Amino acid sequence: MRTSLLLLTLLLLPFNFLKAQAPPDPGDRLIGVWEPSHGKARVKIEKIGTKYYGKIVWLREPNDATTGAPKVDKNNPDEALRSVPLRGYRLLKDFSYTGTDEWAEGTIYDPENGSTYSCVITLKDANTLDIRGYIGVKALGRTDVWKRLQAK
Amino acid sequence: MAVRALLLLALLVPTGLRAQPDTIPASDEEDYSQYDDLGFADEKAKRFAHPKVLDLSPQRFVSVLWDAQGAYTMRSSPRGSWPEEADAPVAEEARATYTGGLRVQANIPVVSRNSIVWQMQANYWDVRYRLSPTISTDSSAGLLRTLGDRGLRTTGLGTTVFKPLGETTFLILQASADLSGDYFLDDPQGLEHLRYSGALMWGRRPHDRLQWGVGLSRTYRVGAINYIPVVMYNYTAPNRKWGTEVLLPARAHYRRTFSPRSLLLAGYELEGQSYRIEGLSTGADSFEVRRGELRLRAEYQRQIKGFVWLSVQAGYRHDWSFNADELPGGNEFFRGFFGDQPFAMLNDLGGAPFAQVGVHLVSP
Known part of the structure; x- marks a missing residue:
């Protein structure tokens, strides 16, 4: 009986220990489902390892108007990637939390023109992101405002 | 022994929980239907009309262009008081064997929010003339000689505000101030000679491929000041292969999209400004050439590399106005399409082919 109790305690202890010791990562506030300003897509941002990635999980028009087939990344400059479905496509890559509500060192891909831009993400409030894609320097860029989504 | 093994296992299990994949999963088995029925987490959040439609020619941050026209003949009347239809004598005539110069333009976003987009523009256009005089009478005021010696320049600042009013409606406000004349950059004319243009437009964006608007503008596009209605119609066909980029009366183009990295525009543009000629202006009175061109x-536009694009343009330049x-006192007046105020000089430019090549840094 004593051995069983000891084992149970030891089995549960590490979980409780982790829960108590690991404060919530402030960078994880980026995690969630977001809607870009054009409203044509929804992007799920998740953490993989220590970095953050965002993939398309919903398209307002999921099928190609001409072919009727699910949309693919047909504008990708790499011909080999032009048959990759857009739904599930990771368009935000490699973001690291730098503190002060900012995630940087990542890129954003625009499936409309096949271009990849440097990008910095700023959390304006719990439900609003500024996504700034830029070329070389931040001044040469454009900011899009994304809104957090949740189940109705 | 069994207890020890169990203890070891208990210690290792949480380590396994901490391990995270370093790479992106190759396959994705997610149930995407769970994202169909979502709403804004912030109940006060709104959707706004987007400033663009699909497949528009790329917006340019910075452009450097060279514009050149083929040969044509320029004629200038004596200085006087000439109704537009008068048969004024030719006081000066020259063959222009070269007309062209450098154009530098910048368009920088200042504020870029869903609820408002504000951009600032700057531009510098230089036009040089190489003229071979063929007629020069005693009654000539020397305008063509002055153009050959000094050329014309425009330096301007502008701003554009796109203000969505809702999910499909928007306002566009545009304003600019331009300094145009035969000045040189190291000796510019006074800011009292700035000329102001502007437009206000209301529009709708019913879907991702159509944006239209109507409004009113104050413009120097045909040389002299005018107040005219404006109509915008930016459209992309469902097959995404063609569309229109129209802002009447300033320009209208048919667009053929070959790929996201190359396209062709065909149509017209009106270009113009009121250019103060310093040598022919006396005191506060301003002598201004009302230059308007129909092009x-x-x-053809295409991506060279990354965000650098090339444009090559060719066409025919028709002289809309060079009177x-x-x-008096530098004060502007309104003639419009129907005014009968006489001109101080009647000038005529023959039509000419032209070409333009440019390199652009395009916007995300």
Whole structure:
């Protein structure tokens, strides 16, 4: 009986220990489902390892108007990637939390023109992101405002 | 032994929980239907009309262009008071064997929010003339000689505000101030000679491929000041292969999209400004050439590398107006399409082919 109790305690202890010791990562506030300003897509941002990635999980028009087939990344400059479905496509890559509500060192891909831009993400409030894609320097860029989504 | 093994396992299990994949999963088995029925987490959040439609030619941050026209003949009347239809004598005539110069333009976003987009523009256009005089009478005021010696320049600042009113409606406000004349950058004319243009437009964006608007503008596009209605119609066909980029009356183009990295525009643009000629202006009175050009043109644009694009344009330049006005005290007046105020000089430019090549840094 004593051995069983000891084992149970030891089995549960590490979980409780982790829960108590690991404060919530402030960078994880980026995690969630977001809607870009054009409203044509929804992007799920998740953490993989220590970095953050965002993939398309919903398209307002999921099928190609001409072919009727699910949309693919047909504008990708790499011909080999032009048959990759857009739904599930990771368009935000490699973001690291730098503190002060900012995630940087990542890129954003625009499936409309096949271009990849440097990008910095700023959390304006719990439900609003500024996504700034830029070329070389931040001044040469454009900011899009994304809104957090949740189940109705 | 069994207890020890169990203890070891208990210690290792949480380590396994901490391990995270370093790479992106190759396959994705997610149930995407769970994202169909979502709403804004912030109940006060709104959707706004987007400033663009699909497949528009790329917006340019910075452009450097060279514009050149083929040969044509320029004629200039004596200085006087000439109704537009008068049969004024030719006081000066020259063959222009070269007309062209450098154009530098910048368009920088200042505020870029869903609820408002504000951009600032700057531009510098230089036009040089190489003229071979063929007629020069005693009654000539020397306008063509002055153009050959000094050329014309425009330096301007502008701003554009796109203000969505809702999910499909929007306002566009545009304003600019331009300094145009035969000045040189190291000796510019006074800011009292700035000329102001602007437009206000209300529009709708019913879907991702259509944006239209109507409004009113104050413009120098045909040389002299005018107040005219404006109509915008930016459209992309469902097959995404063609569309229109129209802002009447300033420009209208058919667009053929070959790929996201190359396209062709065919149509026209009106270009113009009121250019103060320093040597012909006396005191506060301003002598201004009302230069307006109709350019029928085709332009091919393509990506060179990354965000650097090339444009090559060719077409025919028709002289809409090159007449001149005397502005007492430098004060502008309105002639419009129907006014009968006489001109201070009647000038005529023959039509000419033109070409333009440019390199652009395009916007995300």
